[in-house]
Amino acid sequence: MTLYADKRRALEEAFAERDAEMPRGKPRSVTRDALRRLKANKAAMTALVVFALIVLAAIVGPYLIPYDYETPDWNAFTAPPSLETGHYFGTDQNGRDLLARVLYGTRVSLLVAVIATTVSVVVGVLYGAVSGFVGGRVDSAMMRFVDVMYALPYILFVILLMVMFGRNVFLLFAAIGLLEWLTMARIVRGQTLSLKEKEFVEAARAAGVATFPIILRHIVPNLLGPVVIYASLTVPEIVITESFLSYLGFGVQEPLTSLGTLISEGTDALGAADWLLLFPGGVLVTMLLALAFIGDGLRDAFDPKDR
Amino acid sequence: MLSFVLKRLASTIPVILIAITACFFVLRLAPGGPFDQERALPPEVMANLRAYYHLDDPLIVQYLRYLGRLAQLDLGPSFVTKDFTVARQIGIGLPYTLILGGSAFLLAIVGGVIAGIYGALYHNRSGDWAIAAIAMTGLVVPNFLVAPILQLVFGVRLGWLPVGGWGDGSLRFLLLPVIVLALPHIARISRLMRGSLIETMNSNFIKTATAKGIGRRRVVLKHALRPALTPVVSYLGPAAGYLLTGSIVVEQIFGIPGIGRYFVNAALNRDYGMVLGTVIFYMALIVLLNLLVDLAYAWLDPKVRQR
Numbered sequence: 228m229t230l231y232a233d234k235r236r237a238l239e240e241a242f243a244e245r246d247a248e249m250p251r252g253k254p255r256s257v258t259r260d261a262l263r264r265l266k267a268n269k270a271a272m273t274a275l276v277v278f279a280l281i282v283l284a285a286i287v288g289p290y291l292i293p294y295d296y297e298t299p300d301w302n303a304f305t306a307p308p309s310l311e312t313g314h315y316f317g318t319d320q321n322g323r324d325l326l327a328r329v330l331y332g333t334r335v336s337l338l339v340a341v342i343a344t345t346v347s348v349v350v351g352v353l354y355g356a357v358s359g360f361v362g363g364r365v366d367s368a369m370m371r372f373v374d375v376m377y378a379l380p381y382i383l384f385v386i387l388l389m390v391m392f393g394r395n396v397f398l399l400f401a402a403i404g405l406l407e408w409l410t411m412a413r414i415v416r417g418q419t420l421s422l423k424e425k426e427f428v429e430a431a432r433a434a435g436v437a438t439f440p441i442i443l444r445h446i447v448p449n450l451l452g453p454v455v456i457y458a459s460l461t462v463p464e465i466v467i468t469e470s471f472l473s474y475l476g477f478g479v480q481e482p483l484t485s486l487g488t489l490i491s492e493g494t495d496a497l498g499a500a501d502w503l504l505l506f507p508g509g510v511l512v513t514m515l516l517a518l519a520f521i522g523d524g525l526r527d528a529f530d531p532k533d534r
Numbered sequence: 535m536l537s538f539v540l541k542r543l544a545s546t547i548p549v550i551l552i553a554i555t556a557c558f559f560v561l562r563l564a565p566g567g568p569f570d571q572e573r574a575l576p577p578e579v580m581a582n583l584r585a586y587y588h589l590d591d592p593l594i595v596q597y598l599r600y601l602g603r604l605a606q607l608d609l610g611p612s613f614v615t616k617d618f619t620v621a622r623q624i625g626i627g628l629p630y631t632l633i634l635g636g637s638a639f640l641l642a643i644v645g646g647v648i649a650g651i652y653g654a655l656y657h658n659r660s661g662d663w664a665i666a667a668i669a670m671t672g673l674v675v676p677n678f679l680v681a682p683i684l685q686l687v688f689g690v691r692l693g694w695l696p697v698g699g700w701g702d703g704s705l706r707f708l709l710l711p712v713i714v715l716a717l718p719h720i721a722r723i724s725r726l727m728r729g730s731l732i733e734t735m736n737s738n739f740i741k742t743a744t745a746k747g748i749g750r751r752r753v754v755l756k757h758a759l760r761p762a763l764t765p766v767v768s769y770l771g772p773a774a775g776y777l778l779t780g781s782i783v784v785e786q787i788f789g790i791p792g793i794g795r796y797f798v799n800a801a802l803n804r805d806y807g808m809v810l811g812t813v814i815f816y817m818a819l820i821v822l823l824n825l826l827v828d829l830a831y832a833w834l835d836p837k838v839r840q841r
Contacts, residue, residue, distance in 0.1 A: 379553045380820060382779045383813050386801050387560050467676050474678045475786060475798055487678075494682040494787070497697075501686060508679045515674045 261452065264528040271524020278517040281510070285333040294324035296331040297482045308502050319492065319503055328484055329507050333514070335485040336466055339400045343465045346404025348458050351411025352450060356442045358412070359419030370416065373409050381406060385468065389477045396479050403468060407461055414453050422446055452529040459525050463518040470511060486511045542828055546821045550814075554604070557813050558597055561806050587613060600810075609811035614803045620811035623796050630700065631792035634784065635777045637712045642719035642773065647766065649720065650727020655754065657732055665724060672721035677780060681714045681787045698788040711788045715780055719773050726765045734762040760834065767831050774823035778816055 265271060289296070294314070299321050308314065314324050358369040388402045422428065423446065431441050470487030472478035474494075479485040486507050493504030575583070584590045588599065603610055609620035618626075649669075653662045672680075688710065689697035696707055734740060735758055743757045744750075782794035793812060800808035 375549050375552050379549070379556075380775055380779050380813075380816055382782070383797075383816060384556075386797075387557060387809070387813070389801065463674075470676060471678060471783065475783065476802070490679060490682075494678075497682055497686055497690060504682055504686070508683070511679065512675050515676075516670075519670070519674050 261528040265524055268524045268527060270520050271528075274517040274520035274524070277513065278521060281333065281514055281517070282337065285330055285337055288330040289327060289334070292324070292327055292330075294327045296327040296484060297323060299323055307500070308506075320496065320500070325503065325506055328489060329486075329510055332484045332486045332489045332507060333510055335396075335479055335483060336469055336487070336511075339396065339469045339479075339485070340462050340465045343400040343404035343407065343469075344458055344461045346401050347407040347411060347461055347465075348454060350405060351408030351457075352415050352447060352454060353442075354408065355412035355415025355417075356419050356446050356450070359416035360423050360438065360442050360446060362420075362423075366416075370413075373412055376406075376409055382468075382471075385472065386475075386477065389472060396483070399472075399478070400465070400469065403465060407465065411454070411457050411461070414457055415450055418450050418453055419446055422449055456522070456525045456529055459518070459522040463515050463522070466511070466515065466518075538832065539825065539829070542825055546825075550817055550821065553817055554601070554810075554814055555597070557810055558600060559593070561810060562593055562596070587611070604814070609814070610807045612800075612805055612808045612811075614800070614805040614808065620808050623808065624793055624812065624815055627791060627793035627796050630790050631778070631781055631785070631794060634708070634711055634715065634790060634792060635774075635781050637708060638715035638719070638777055638781075639770075639774065641712055641716040642723055642777075643766075643770070645716065645720040646723025647727050647763075649724035650766075651731060651754065651759075653724060653728040654731035654735065657728065662728075665728075669721035669724050672717040677714050677718070678783050678787060680717060681710070681784065684710050684714060685787075698790075700790050711784050711790060714787075715777060715784045718780075719777065722773070723766055723769065726769055727762065730765045731758060731762040734758045764831070764834055767827065767834055770830070771824040771827035774827065775820040778819060 308325075314326065318324055319328070354369065354373075358366045384406055385403055388406075389399060428441060428445055431445050436444075466486075469478055469485060470490060473485050473487030474491045476491070479488050481488075489507035490504060490511065493500075493507060496503045581590070588596060591599075600610065607621075609624070612618055612620050612623060615623065649665050653665045656662050685697050688695045695710055700707055731754075735754075740753060740758055743753050748757075781792060782797060784790070785792040785794040786798060793815070796808065797812040797816075799805075800812065
């Protein structure tokens with residue numbers, strides 16, 4: 228035992244020294260630090276406000292205006308925007324109020340993005356965490372599968388799924404979410420690899436916690452930062468994919484509408500009724516720009532060394 | 535070098551095989567078929583049609599037969615446009631897609647590199663900011679929105695360029711589609727180029743070259759450019775894939791009769807043979823382009839060659 232006595236004493240001294248150096252008082256969490264940095268970022272905060280306004284408008288807007296998105300106004304076909312008639316965004320060829328349609332379309336686009344992002348986050352986090360935590364042969368098999376999926380042209384697959392799911396939009400976008408989780412899985416796996424060597428995981432293991440509860444209770448909550456960043460980058464991607472598919476005529480179908488469908492209709496009316504393209508297009512661009520700034524802001528806030 | 539090429543080719547074969555398998559089964563399991571019409575065909579006729587195309591065999595037999603034909607580079611018949619085989623339709627569309635995609639690829643490289651060099655040499659000045667703003671817009675605004683806006687401005691309002699179509703294939707007709715297709719990639723390449731050139735210009739060998747009294751132009755073009763190009767070149771592989779899939783939408787908007795239009799129509803009509811054929815063809819093309827890019831990368835970066 229004497230063999231280890233001086234070693235142990237040295238260790239104890241080192242720990243005592245470290246404890247003395249530790250600042251007293253409430254420890255600051257990583258998340259709180261990140262939020263503080265995010266609040267200081269003016270561009271990101273402005274973008275956040277703009278995006279919140281768009282979301283709010285999409286949710287409550289349709290109840291505040293006197294027109295609904297599918298009833299024609301028999302007095303106004305293809306009417307340009309005007310303050311007097313109350314069609315602030317004008318009407319389309321069928322006399323439907325464009326403002327109502329844009330609000331409704333934004334709502335559908337956002338809903339689809341939320342569904343698909345949720346699916347991709349859940350699948351990506353679980354897949355990455357299991358792969359990283361279990362390790363070994365399971366890990367390399369799981370990651371090889373991700374590599375293979377990466378090599379496939381994504382949009383072609385989406386169109387194939389489209390052929391399969393046909394008109395059921397929400398099922399379709401759950402399916403898009405199922406294709407979008409690859410990057411998330413890679414990021415999460417990398418994080419898990421370093422997390423699983425930490426003492427608290429070892430402590431949990433020593434206490435006899437099974438593998439899956441460790442992943443859910445101890446690994447996943449510590450992944451918050453990268454998951455939030457990447458999810459915020461997934462949302463605009465899915466908004467674009469949805470619009471793209473709807474534009475080609477694969478996505479959301481009449482009488483439902485989405486920003487992509489509206490842009491597609493607007494393109495057909497080009498030169499005759501430009502507002503049909505400009506308003507939904509403007510909303511889409513504003514939303515995408517806001518999301519891009521929010522994503523950048525979050526990345527800077529959670530990952531300061533990357534700046 | 536040859537073994538490098540062979541190794542790269544061998545590693546892509548399982549990927550392509552998995553992709554073919556997945557596409558095949560997804561398409562066959564989907565409800566509905568290529569012979570569904572508004573008025574249902576008499577069951578005997580349907581049975582005959584299915585027998586003619588061997589659609590009544592067990593799936594696994596169909597699958598193996600398809601693979602066997604594919605090994606002989608036969609993509610099989612198209613189920614909807616019955617007078618043309620899949621290969622023939624792809625042959626008709628290919629020149630258009632290649633001219634469009636190739637021009638966009640060149641424009642993206644040349645435009646992106648020049649903008650990137652400018653941004654790096656004058657960084658944090660007004661020109662750099664202007665380029666960054668344009669690049670941000672190019673990255674965020676999707677092509678199906680940029681296209682109609684350019685059509686509106688240059689085609690309808692100013693009347694300088696045709697709104698769509700291929701015409702005689704002259705520059706006038708190509709200009710808008712090529713710009714739309716290249717824009718996001720010009721943006722991304724310019725950002726990559728800018729970042730890496732700024733870093734290279736700060737490295738020691740550039741300081742040495744400058745200290746020797748070599749002119750600035752020569753330092754940039756002869757010394758800094760080649761090492762700074764590596765991130766750009768590694769982006770070109772994915773970019774080639776994005777350009778091919780991006781051209782699906784651009785062909786649709788501008789009414790260009792390339793492969794993308796055949797693909798979309800085939801997907802809408804459930805033309806199994808055609809959809810599968812186009813997806814396989816796209817993937818083979820992407821793999822080939824990636825291989826070329828890897829070779830270029832090896833030429834540019836001696837470290838990769840030695841490995």
